[in-house]
Amino acid sequence: MxxxxILKRRGYILGINLGExxxxxxxxxxxxxxxxxVAVKIIDRKKVPTDFLEKFLPREIEILATLNHRSIIRTYEIFETSDGRIYIIMELGVQGDLLGFIKTRGALHEDDARKKFHQLSSAIKYCHDLDIVHRDLKCENILLDKDFNIKLSDFGFSKRCPRDDSGRLMLSKTFCGSAAYAAPEVLQGIPYQPKVCDIWSLGVILYIMVCGSMPYDDSNIKKMLRIQKEHRINFPRSKNLTGECKDLIYHLLQPDINRRLHIDEILSHCWVQPKAQGLSSGVINEEGESSRGAEPSWTPDTPDTPATKLELQEEARSETRPEMQSKSKPDEETMQMRVSRQSDPTGLNGELQSRETEEGVPSRPPETHT
Known part of the structure; x- marks a missing residue:
């Protein structure tokens, strides 16, 4: 059939195509x-690579059946037909994804960004508390419900973090997701802590929310890594971001994994707290940590220069979703980065070409983590 x-027999009347x-x-x-x-994801076992069928798909199905959080897309039903077609019935993000929302409306006001980022961070805390990591956090995987509330989706790369005999989380070696959202240790091929890498991706997402652009230009990965490891972040002057917001982004996009914020620290940060006025006197000191004192100055001593032309790149879903691609996914021992460039699909570049920026002060000289 x-x-x-098939869906009619299960009580569903098929609608329009949302993606293929x-x-x-x-x-x-x-x-x-x-x-x-609702949304219906249909996967044909006959058309999928073996590694996806044996590894990624079972993980996704098991995790989707476990999750129950108001800011995560709800899974209502999963069933399979005798000919190997799998149907995953999920909550529908009726307002589309966050990338499309920002593309249409521009950067979010900090109050709106705070609400959405708090919802997203709460969802990640819920997952991390269960030792589940998403590993593909990006604006395309954040859907919006009818009231524009955050709904985290696409757990195709998610996994449960294994622990060793002493109870410590084990490192991962698989590159997952989009290079533009990936932490520097992932891009370098260093065995990484998946939870800590999710935090970096949250920093990229928050930057996009309030700036309407990517924090780093990923057209040259080697150059991007150098800038990331120097802890340099350019904030557009035109957005008039508060010091508290910059402080949070600065500590999320921290190249030193031992100093990057944990999810509980994110949720307790003054900017994230709905009623807190926050770090009105917070500064970023020479060590890159918050302290009390004068309001930080994010303007460099050098003359203002135009922002580098960045692309808020919506990578083809076929490159980041295992169920949407024809090539096999890398196994746990393989690093396979996708760094191909595409034309700008968001229409955000025009705004960036003439915009002035101000640059966050590096927390310390460049370091190489091995």
Whole structure:
């Protein structure tokens, strides 16, 4: 039977196509039981690579069946037909994804960004407390419900973090997701702590929320890594960001994994707290840590220069979702980075070409972590 007939027998009336890849597709459907629209991910076992079938798909299904958080896309039902088609019935993000939202409306006001970032951080804390890491956090994987609340989605790269005999989390070696959102230790091929890498991605997402652009130009990975390890962050003057917001981003995009914020520290940060006025007197000292004193100056001593042309790059979903691509995913011992450039799909570059920036002070001389 075709998809419409199979879904009809389960009480779903098939709707429009929401997305399609090499061996998976996502469609909308109306649930006669739930009385509202849902999203249906359809995966054909016959068309998927072996490593995805044996590793990524079982992880995703097991984790989706576990998660229950108001800021994570809800999974209502998972079933499989005798011919190997898997149907995952999920909550529908009716307002689209965060990237499209920012593309249409521009950078968010800090109050709106604070609310959404708090929701996203709460979802990540929930996952991390369960030793689940997402490993593909990006604006395209953050959906919005009818009230524009955050709904984290796409757990195709997620996994449970294994622990050693002493109870410590084990390191991971697999490169997952988009280079533009990946932590520097991942891009360098260093065995990494997945939870800490999720935190870096949160920093990239928050920067995009309040600036409407990417914090780093990923057209040259080697150059981007050098800038990241020097802890240099350019903030657009035109956005008039508060010191508290810059402080949070600065400590999320921390190249030293031992000093990068943990999820509990993010949620307790003064900027994230809804009623707190925050670091009105907070500064970034020479060690890159918060202290009390005069309001930090983020303006460099050198003359103002135009911002580097960055692309808020929406990588093709076929490159970051295992169920949406035809190539096999890397195994746990392989680093396979996707750094191909694409034309700017967001329409944000025009704003960036003439914008002035101010630069965060490096916390310390460049370091190489090995």
């Amino acid at each position: 075709d998809d419409a007939s 890849g090499s061996y998976a597709k996502v469609k909308s459907a109306y649930s006669e039981r739930l009385k509202f629209n």
